[in-house]
Amino acid sequence: MRATLIYGRGDVRVEDVPDPVLVEPGDALVRVTRACICGSDLHRYRGMEPVAEGLRIGHEFMGVVEDTGADVRSVRRGDVVLVPFLWTDNTCDFCRDGLHGSCRNGGRWAVNGLDGGQGEAARVPQADGTLVKLPVGVDDPLIPSVMALSDVLPTGHHAAVTAAVAKGSTVAVIGDGAVGLSAVLSAARLGAERIVLLGRHRDRTDLGRRFGATDVVPERGEEAVAVVRELTGGDGAPHVLECVGTTAAFETALGVVRDGGTISRVGVPQYTEARLDFDVFMRNLTVTGGVAPARRYIPELLGEVLDGTITPGEMFDLSVDLDDVAAGFRAMNDREALKVLVRP
């Protein structure tokens, strides 16, 4: 089959790879009908040194079940399924606690010999715990919004949930990428009254306003902090959703959070250490968040996608065929596209 491999900085290729086969009795084979490019794929696209052998990539996808192992009960051949960005048993104690990133029998895509999502097919381990059967066809108009449930919307939702956003909350969202906009949508869904979106790309922040942002702050750094503080009575926002993952974004979060408030990080950190100094201590700030348990959140969010309450699919502004996936990476990296769908 054909699949995407990354060879180094800016070097994405589509090549022939071995067809996946069933290995474990809990596996399913899924023919991929749509995949996405994730902002975190770009970390590797921007930073990786050249390697002799390409690495598989992609972790947001959906498709049609082609075959299942002997133990699989929840899906069968022909089912249309959504694949969350982590594969999990969804039954262990960690999964029951909503810690699917710590699943005792799960893991990530495109590592340890597993397929990536940006290809024609994938072996899905723990199919019963991982796959979510969809009540729509592979070309349904709702598919872009469904695809947002593989990773980006649950990730934004996780930021809002772990930061304890609730009815009436004042929230600051740092970043107008797809995760930031998902955090805006999620905070609005949870009843936040004031949602300040920090971002400087007008088309994106306009979508953020449609998703529920009440204020947009295009300034950056200390200027942004000053504006957010002015908007929040001088004290900052009690709930800060950090949706970027850079040191600069974390510093902005420290600047805009109210004393006693919470910063939830859902942008994959591109740093090792961050400031947790005397000032942070005296202000009783909490830092939380992490990798989202998408599998847990999908059923609830899917219901609202299906009934049209939420339309996260609006974030997709470019579709490319699998053979053109490199163009999709380039467009996202150059910020010409917000979120890219890939059609194998």
Next chain:
Amino acid sequence: MRATLIYGRGDVRVEDVPDPVLVEPGDALVRVTRACICGSDLHRYRGMEPVAEGLRIGHEFMGVVEDTGADVRSVRRGDVVLVPFLWTDNTCDFCRDGLHGSCRNGGRWAVNGLDGGQGEAARVPQADGTLVKLPVGVDDPLIPSVMALSDVLPTGHHAAVTAAVAKGSTVAVIGDGAVGLSAVLSAARLGAERIVLLGRHRDRTDLGRRFGATDVVPERGEEAVAVVRELTGGDGAPHVLECVGTTAAFETALGVVRDGGTISRVGVPQYTEARLDFDVFMRNLTVTGGVAPARRYIPELLGEVLDGTITPGEMFDLSVDLDDVAAGFRAMNDREALKVLVRP
């Protein structure tokens, strides 16, 4: 009057300083009857460069009200009072939220011209919001336990509260200093079932066991992590109370905390940055804690001191006269004393 000043590394002196006088109508003058040396006083004792002028020091004290400003309503001349380690109005929105470290009209002792606690007297701003009237005499046998309420016990309590320790919790406490032992006592008070104390000073960990520790781990670093994980079924403790404030202690906390768990920091951080990397992100760890709102916690804890339910005064193992305060610093610094009372 006589008061303690610190001039640099290991250089503590008692000198004549101006007698405090009432300045604001909300002030009280307090004759100090007991003060403590705090572990955080030692940071300065260990690290400070020599200075031309000594700096006042001390923030844990009690005494007798000598005089009050025109606006003071809650205490009067002759009252025996406990002084928390921060002065606060105890009425602003931050104080109402339990964020006394962020009080809009409060601050710290021994800075900006204010007296330190280790002296014969002090001007207390915001007397109505700061002072807690005591129903015991200045030489009551309960005084050591009362003095623990000025800072160290509320600080340990804050660790347990912000880490959400509750009935049945499994807790790891890092550090067998007075804050760590206070955290043990507090976790036990809140109903923790398993309390693993990481510390290697036998006399201190023995007191920790009396305060409620169920296990003591004298190992350090990676060995300590391995032992705590073994004690907790391999996964670590969901609630970790970091009562030291060093990078090593924070790293140990990261090692012993269960995925999805909380590290509450109440040791004043002696570092600027700490590890908040991809691993911390994937594990969904929460870092919280900070400076304790002692004034909020004191009424509840004082009741249990007065009725004998808790005996935090057991931590005091050395008393010195004010003139010998330098010996008290030396004994604490050399770990010959756990916690020192100073008698002006």
